[in-house]
Amino acid sequence: MAADTRRESDVSRESDAGRGSAAGGAARGAESRELGPLPLPAASRFRPFLGLLVPVALVLVWHVAVATGVFAAHQLPAPLRVAETLYGLAASGELWGHVAITLQRVVLGAGLGIGVGILFGTATGLSRAASDLLDPLLQSLKNIPSLAWVPLFLLWFGIGESAKVLLIAVGAFFPVYLNLSTGIAAVDEELLEVAEVYDLDRAESLRRVVFPAALPSLLVGIRGGVGLAWMFVVAAELIAASQGIGFLLSDGRTLARPDIIVGSILLFAFLGNCSDVAVKEVKNRVVGR
């Protein structure tokens, strides 16, 4: 009997997933649907769009505020002006060069930082000695603000790409390192005992128990790391770059073009958000099954 009810709930879970609602919504949906035959209100389908209401309202307020002269146009351009500028940059092809180089820096820097973070996080998570040796240092280094690294990195690596990529890697490293290290060290002692009783050797117990158990922590770290990579790319590009969205941003200031400044900020917001959603999606696929 217990088996049958289980199967039923599985079926309802599957059909929920098929509707493509958000993971949290699916779980709640399964519960509320068991209460009665009433279909879910259609409103839930529009829920993702609710989040757009406030930004749209803000843009309207912004437009009205500029049009009525609350803000001077040389301080805050109208939303349409920003859109026009971005469109112009895109049409001339200039924008894509900036976007491409920024994306390249973020991808390389985040990749490097995540890779090294996985290395150090695994070492300190597994080995008490490695943790005692490295963790205090890394814990204090993580508190250094991104901008503080910039002069040193310029001095060491020049104003070329490597300085920027390395700076971004520093940013992406810490969340990955911290989360993975804690995640591995916090793997349930009870599961490790299972591995011991069933004589899994060290490598097997890592592969089958420790790493899968720490995977959610790693993904949380990667999400944080990618977020910080975007913070650090701005720092890198604001100070020493001849291309990239950060350069566009500072160029807008030099040229006294607030439309370019606001446009660049919106670009950062958009791209950062896209990468965050992508990482979150991967995380949900891997962990939230």
Next chain:
Amino acid sequence: MSSDADADAPSSEAAAASSDPVLAVDGLRKRYDDTVALDGVDLAVADGEFVAVVGPSGCGKSTLLRVLSGLEAEFGGRVAVDGTDVRDGGSDAVGMVFQEPRLLDWADVRENVAVGLPADVDPDSPGARERVDDLIETVGLGGFAESRPDELSGGMAQRVSLARGLAYDPSVLLLDEPFSALDRLTKADQQDHLLNVWEARGTTIVLVTHDVEEAVYLADRVVVLGGQPGTVESVVDVDIDRPRERADAELVALRREVTAALGR
């Protein structure tokens, strides 16, 4: 070597211990820092026997199983499985079902059971897969091989844990209060289920429990641990044919005997 064990063993189990015991515990002493958990525990379990160990909380029941399963490397006395000391690999021949199912959340039932396969069996080989699926069938979870632990009820999860223990084809299967978290009805089902598996496979079983009714209903022999530090207070033989009736007068009488031995 084994004759020493016989001499120390309580007389009531002389028959069981006359052949080489699968599991031999002689003068086991276990201390945690300043606390002595077990002091001079003797136990011999014959091949295919079902032994229940009962005792009040804190008498060292679980400690005993931890020693038997090789989770505790430091102890005094001798503990051997199939004649090999548990510190020298004897614990390899032991399967363990913990109080909690302790399953890997991210892995399906098949993968969880495969964790119990011996180290020299490649879990991806067709033979291993067949063995795992066979075990899943044995514990009554046919059709759930691809389910994840969070899709199973508590009783089902505990049966996955049982299948994992059997995957090892252990000389001795240890169970640490495996049904204590289950409701009464599920518990009775799971107990009968365990008996079926035991009868079908002839696995030697040592079950630790605080439930006297469970011990007497299931076991050939009930070992009463007690005292602080824990020692064997008495051993009660349950010479009642199976299938047993839980309300059987003889069984109830034995239950009283065990309860009395527990000092309750």
